[in-house]
Amino acid sequence: MTLARKAARLPSIARDGWRYPALRVRARGEDTAIGALAALGLPEPELRELAHEFERVAQRLYEELAETAREAGDELAATRAAGRSASSEEGKKLLYVSVRALRPRLVVETGPFNGASSTFLLHALEENGGDGRLVSFDVLDARDALDVPIPEGREPAWLVPHELRHRFELVLGDTRQTLRRRLEGETVDLFFHDSLHTTRHMLFEFRVAWRRLRRGGVLVSDDVFWNPAFWLFTRVHRVPFRHIGTMGVTRKP
Numbered sequence: 001m002t003l004a005r006k007a008a009r010l011p012s013i014a015r016d017g018w019r020y021p022a023l024r025v026r027a028r029g030e031d032t033a034i035g036a037l038a039a040l041g042l043p044e045p046e047l048r049e050l051a052h053e054f055e056r057v058a059q060r061l062y063e064e065l066a067e068t069a070r071e072a073g074d075e076l077a078a079t080r081a082a083g084r085s086a087s088s089e090e091g092k093k094l095l096y097v098s099v100r101a102l103r104p105r106l107v108v109e110t111g112p113f114n115g116a117s118s119t120f121l122l123h124a125l126e127e128n129g130g131d132g133r134l135v136s137f138d139v140l141d142a143r144d145a146l147d148v149p150i151p152e153g154r155e156p157a158w159l160v161p162h163e164l165r166h167r168f169e170l171v172l173g174d175t176r177q178t179l180r181r182r183l184e185g186e187t188v189d190l191f192f193h194d195s196l197h198t199t200r201h202m203l204f205e206f207r208v209a210w211r212r213l214r215r216g217g218v219l220v221s222d223d224v225f226w227n228p229a230f231w232l233f234t235r236v237h238r239v240p241f242r243h244i245g246t247m248g249v250t251r252k253p
């Protein structure tokens, strides 16, 4: 395939046009997961303890994800799970510790893809005990930003272990059609965007989620430097934000 044809097939994440380095400049330095959540008002001593807990469980979760992927013959997913980078691990820590510290009843995630982040979110909910649940939204034919599909015959979040599925719901379809309707009447404690990273789509999801987010609830977005959406959103709502690698985090006052 020629380069031009390949580019034409890329999902619109790559066609939105331009990256947004200004956010990196305007963000007050890059944070750690714990530093970011503490700056947004969560109690630091508890966060530090939860970070130790994350370090104890992360190795096992990564290994289990890699093992499940390998057993299913998805070497790429296995390699991704096993070859974790420092920045993606810090992102997982942000999600895990947020769930443990907030003790949410409802966590919402868009774009679970294979389900690596979903597994960390669900494991944290399980540690909380109680009735916390995760609702994740993806399209049936899930593809990552490089157009890599999930394995044939699988649903998005297929890596989520069986024993965590009792608190998990997958909503299939474009979030433009599904998100608002599914969240009607719900109160969200933690929202995590990782679906389509165009300005328009991110702003759409942030708006819908923000309306449903409780006071003190947390909004996390991956890939906030792809476009100005996250920066614009936090400015319009006059809320502080922090960023950890490629992720942004803010909290509803």
Ligand SMILES: C[S@@+](CC[C@H](N)C(=O)[O-])C[C@H]1O[C@@H](n2cnc3c(N)ncnc32)[C@H](O)[C@@H]1O
Pocket (backbone or CB within 6 Å): 110, 111, 112, 113, 114, 115, 116, 117, 118, 137, 138, 139, 141, 142, 143, 144, 145, 156, 173, 174, 175, 176, 194, 195, 196
């Ligand atoms: C970058 S991947 C997410 C990676 C994943 N969160 C992880 O932890 O590995 C983006 C995901 O968003 C999904 N997606 C893209 N556009 C979407 C849309 N309009 N509605 C719902 N999901 C979408 C894709 O199918 C894909 O699964």
